[in-house]
Amino acid sequence: MQTRMVAPELFRPPVVFPDVPYDHLLRKAAEQYPERTAIIYHDLYLTYREVLSMVNSVANGLHDIGLRKGERICLFTTNRPEYTVTFIAAASLGLVVSPMNPAYKEREVAYQLENSEASALLIQRELVPMLQLALQHTSLPNLKHIFVTGSQAPEGLPNAIPLSQLIHSSSPVYQKHADVTGDDLLSLPYSSGTTGLPKGTMLTHRNLTCNNLQFTTTLQTTPQDVALLFLPFYHIYGVMLMGSFLACGATQVQMERFDLMQSLELSERHKVTYYFTVPPVVLALANAPVDLGKLKSVKYIFSGAAPLPVDPTRRLNEKTGISVIQGYGLTETSPLTHAQPKDPACVRTTSVGLPVHNTEVKIMDLETGEKELPRGEAGEIVIRGPQVMKGYWKAEEETARALRNGWLYTGDVGYLDDDGYTYIVDRKKEMIKYKGFGIAPAELESLLMEHPAVMDAAVIGVPDDEAGELVKGFVVIRPGQSATPDEIMGFANGKLAGYKRFHFVEPIDALPKTASGKILRRDLKEREKAAHLTQE
Numbered sequence: 001m002q003t004r005m006v007a008p009e010l011f012r013p014p015v016v017f018p019d020v021p022y023d024h025l026l027r028k029a030a031e032q033y034p035e036r037t038a039i040i041y042h043d044l045y046l047t048y049r050e051v052l053s054m055v056n057s058v059a060n061g062l063h064d065i066g067l068r069k070g071e072r073i074c075l076f077t078t079n080r081p082e083y084t085v086t087f088i089a090a091a092s093l094g095l096v097v098s099p100m101n102p103a104y105k106e107r108e109v110a111y112q113l114e115n116s117e118a119s120a121l122l123i124q125r126e127l128v129p130m131l132q133l134a135l136q137h138t139s140l141p142n143l144k145h146i147f148v149t150g151s152q153a154p155e156g157l158p159n160a161i162p163l164s165q166l167i168h169s170s171s172p173v174y175q176k177h178a179d180v181t182g183d184d185l186l187s188l189p190y191s192s193g194t195t196g197l198p199k200g201t202m203l204t205h206r207n208l209t210c211n212n213l214q215f216t217t218t219l220q221t222t223p224q225d226v227a228l229l230f231l232p233f234y235h236i237y238g239v240m241l242m243g244s245f246l247a248c249g250a251t252q253v254q255m256e257r258f259d260l261m262q263s264l265e266l267s268e269r270h271k272v273t274y275y276f277t278v279p280p281v282v283l284a285l286a287n288a289p290v291d292l293g294k295l296k297s298v299k300y301i302f303s304g305a306a307p308l309p310v311d312p313t314r315r316l317n318e319k320t321g322i323s324v325i326q327g328y329g330l331t332e333t334s335p336l337t338h339a340q341p342k343d344p345a346c347v348r349t350t351s352v353g354l355p356v357h358n359t360e361v362k363i364m365d366l367e368t369g370e371k372e373l374p375r376g377e378a379g380e381i382v383i384r385g386p387q388v389m390k391g392y393w394k395a396e397e398e399t400a401r402a403l404r405n406g407w408l409y410t411g412d413v414g415y416l417d418d419d420g421y422t423y424i425v426d427r428k429k430e431m432i433k434y435k436g437f438g439i440a441p442a443e444l445e446s447l448l449m450e451h452p453a454v455m456d457a458a459v460i461g462v463p464d465d466e467a468g469e470l471v472k473g474f475v476v477i478r479p480g481q482s483a484t485p486d487e488i489m490g491f492a493n494g495k496l497a498g499y500k501r502f503h504f505v506e507p508i509d510a511l512p513k514t515a516s517g518k519i520l521r522r523d524l525k526e527r528e529k530a531a532h533l534t535q536e
Helices: 023-032 048-064 081-093 106-116 125-137 163-168 205-219 236-247 260-270 279-287 310-320 396-402 441-448 485-493 521-535
Strands: 037-041 044-047 072-076 096-099 120-123 145-148 185-187 201-204 226-229 251-254 274-277 300-303 323-326 336-339 360-364 379-384 407-416 422-427 432-434 437-439 454-464 468-477 502-507
Touching: 023 048, 023 081, 023 205, 023 236, 037 048, 037 081, 044 048, 048 081, 048 163, 072 081, 072 106, 081 096, 081 120, 081 236, 106 125, 120 125, 125 145, 145 163, 185 205, 201 205, 205 236, 205 336, 226 236, 226 260, 236 251, 251 260, 260 279, 274 279, 279 300, 279 310, 279 454, 300 310, 310 323, 360 407, 396 407, 422 441, 432 454, 437 441, 441 454, 441 468, 441 485, 454 521, 468 485, 485 502
Parallel strands: 037 251, 072 096, 072 120, 096 185, 120 145, 226 251, 226 274, 274 300, 300 323, 468 502
Antiparallel strands: 037 044, 185 201, 360 379, 379 407, 407 422, 432 437, 432 468, 454 468
């Protein structure tokens, strides 16, 4: 008889994290490991000493041109060392960094620059045309300074300052220009905007500093670790990884974007130990018709940002022998709140793991949010810890709804098991209501993907006068496979309680998703509504 390994809730006891400004994590690591490689980018290798000198130069240069504590600076680039250096340099001045998605179009660029009231912008040279379009249609009186990657000002932006020029003309010696505390605002990431306009999330120095240390303490990362970072730095997941692997003296290999074959080559060349990803990449790896032997140095494949389906996780583990685990977090929590235990015997694949250090979790009833629910019962996940945001930028009402008596109401539905592991069921706003019963789309999506012909799946509720909503599945069929909607529906419905049964299944070429891999169910609902109107 096999004994179930239990990780006790005291597995992660409260610890004391230093209350220091964000840039002090890099400064401490550079003091301890000055000649260790900090960042690898293509053929560029930067030591901790070099990264810190560049940070000091940029900070001194930004101060010399007049930027002061509390002002906002947007970063509009792909993953690259200039992003990392400018982020930490801004932190040392008390500036507030607002990351921007390099896939933004002019309307989105203008919105974030205007809403954040940014005084400065770092832009990648290739993205300058998009900024020029935004400037043609929007007046941005607060935007006084534009910095661009490379060594020359681009045509059309003659007043832009090349970042390399700023570095070479400024002192690499640290100068304290501002008194920065843990309560000061550090970062203003904008949500992906799956509903309504994107909103800024106010994260302090304490939020990000503590979360970087929660991450390194929980994962027990060391200076010998090498992390492959292709997850975008404009997303809070990427921000955490970028900072955490500098905080522990490790090496990070930066990629502008995900490319499967390149990620394998880099993993082999640099002996990567941590491969960080999102569910679509897990799916791609599991289905890849290539040898994954180049991942032989990888100890963990760590997935976050969206629920991780069980089937591709199992298949990837079988193909590689690597532990494939998931964590959980939100932009509002800097982001990490949960991770699996390091001991593979204690990992529970369908769970997001245990709370990280100094983090409390409760499950509250969905109707009022005032009644705490017992173990095993699903409700809204609420979280308290040093990584929880200060609030939403210019949105007092939304802040008041999300933050109540020191607890963050996540909008995610889940439950705790008897050992304290957390399980995510779905988003509160996306629960399907069938004759009064709540149905979690994520649960049904996972079931659809157990069918051998289904590569990806999404589930929504479609309006029905009698039932309220009926369950509809969208499926992406695996290349070389075939299955009719009725066959897939029969497969799934045979494993479901009556009220959860599918009423419709529709094949689709690809699912709409955010960059972090979250299914855009709203887009599928709009598609369904449009199809219904056409039929009428």
